[in-house]
Amino acid sequence: MSERDSGSSGRAKAASRAKASGQVSFGTFVRKPVERTDGKAREAQANVANAGSEAAEMRIETAASWPADAVEVGAIVDAYGLKGWVKVAAHADAGRGGEALLSAKRWWLMKGQERRSAPALQAKTHSDSVVARLGGVAxxxxxxxxxxxxxxxxxxxxxxxxxxxxxxxxxxGLDVVNLTGLNLGKVASMIDNGAQSVLRIAYPATDKNGKPVVGERLIPFVGVFVKTVDQAARQIVVDWEADY
Incomplete structure (x- = not known):
């Protein structure tokens, strides 16, 4: 059993195919069978070019337009080169999750209260970081x-x-229960200790004066302890006792 905190490699490749009309598909583009030179054709070409230009630009976003499933995966720490590339410190390295930055078609950026988004035109690993060329950053x-x-x-x-x-x-956020059905708390965060990932589980407890506090359990995320992960039921079953 293994886990990843942000991503794993896997990119879809566009496949070329012949169309019944004789046109050949090149991913999302189709080669024109003839070249039209009338005014309407030129106007249509201009409209397509403008639409493509707008799609490649950075956009101002609001809380309402922000995706509900947005996950923070890194931070821009510097410029890279002279042509508008940015350097990103990913929250996970490329081998253990940074591929989410490499494969996403759009990045959502937040700086203070300002929200923006931009298409990720190119992205690659560079040493221990990710560098990328974003639309609208020239x-x-x-x-x-x-x-x-x-x-x-x-x-x-x-x-x-x-x-x-x-x-x-x-x-x-998943509930953690042991083999006898005892609820041990909820996963509050994950820890990487270098050798393995660890579940940090929070649960209600009391201190020596009887005041309510939040207790903590640390369970290594390895098969000997973690038996099942049921995301649909939002539950993890572990071989672990409350007094460990």
């Missing part, structure tokens, strides 16, 4: 102005995982 000065922006990706754009893999964001 030079280094614009890229530098984005420093400090937190980067979000829609959960629906996360790459698919294997059956026994889980994103950390999907484990947080």
């Amino acid at each position: 030079d280094r000065d614009v890229a530098l102005a984005l420093r400090g922006s937190r980067v979000y990706v829609s959960r629906s754009e996360f790459p698919a995982l294997e059956a026994d893999e889980f994103y950390w964001v999907d484990l947080i």
